[in-house]
Amino acid sequence: MSGFGLILSIGGLCIALMALWVAWRLRQELSEIKREKYYLEQKIKSVSAQIESTVEPLRIQTALLAQGKPVSDRLIRTGRLYHEISAKEVGEIFLLDSQDSQTLWLDVRTDSEYAKRHIPGSKLIPIEDLEKRYQTEIPATVQNIIVYCAGGDRSRLACDFLSHKDFGNVYFMKDGLQGWTGPMEGSSVGGLIQIASKTRVTS
Numbered sequence: 001m002s003g004f005g006l007i008l009s010i011g012g013l014c015i016a017l018m019a020l021w022v023a024w025r026l027r028q029e030l031s032e033i034k035r036e037k038y039y040l041e042q043k044i045k046s047v048s049a050q051i052e053s054t055v056e057p058l059r060i061q062t063a064l065l066a067q068g069k070p071v072s073d074r075l076i077r078t079g080r081l082y083h084e085i086s087a088k089e090v091g092e093i094f095l096l097d098s099q100d101s102q103t104l105w106l107d108v109r110t111d112s113e114y115a116k117r118h119i120p121g122s123k124l125i126p127i128e129d130l131e132k133r134y135q136t137e138i139p140a141t142v143q144n145i146i147v148y149c150a151g152g153d154r155s156r157l158a159c160d161f162l163s164h165k166d167f168g169n170v171y172f173m174k175d176g177l178q179g180w181t182g183p184m185e186g187s188s189v190g191g192l193i194q195i196a197s198k199t200r201v202t203s
Contacts, residue, residue: 057081061081067166070143070169071168072168072169075168081170082160082162083169084172085171086174087148087175087176087181087182088179090146090180091180094144096121096183102144103145105119105121105122105123105146106125106138106145106146106148107122107123107124107148107149108148108149109150111126117177117187118177118184118186119184120184127155127158130161130162131161134162144170145169145170147162147172148176149176152172152175152176155173
């Protein structure tokens with residue numbers, strides 16, 4: 001092979017290597033663009049979900065107001081669907097009276113838990129039965145629903161469910177029955193304890 005042919009071969013090899021390098025760089029850049037596109041799509045989905053979660057309470061509350069049902073201005077201002085208060089606060093705000101038709105005390109634990117001890121006058125609807133029983137057993141006219149369980153997990157789920165079913169003033173007793181120091185009744189507490197009268201405050 002002549003010197004000129006060798007130069008041409010080396011030149012061709014260099015061009016081929018350069019072309020391979022350019023192709024590799026293009027592939028890398030394309031992968032980077034695809035990756036950035038994926039991350040951007042995920043961010044857009046995340047923002048959409050955040051907007052939806054922010055707007056949803058307002059939609060539900062507007063529908064309740066249109067139906068003439070009471071909705072706490074505090075919930076509207078905070079963008080929440082239900083109140084979150086301690087057992088102590090519940091005892092200070094609400095009258096524990098079975099004749100009070102405006103307030104429902106809802107126990108979402110099991111039958112056996114309820115039999116051992118519960119808040120006097122509370123209605124038992126286990127969380128697993130709530131969806132099929134709430135329409136017939138929770139009056140649509142009730143203004144306040146105080147939901148409790150043992151520690152708060154089940155009652156939070158119940159509050160979320162009820163607040164999506166046209167109940168405007170739902171109260172989540174966040175520390176559950178374990179934080180309750182008021183009257184109790186049941187097989188493990190020796191029957192009914194006398195209930196002291198107090199003034200009820202509604203939201």
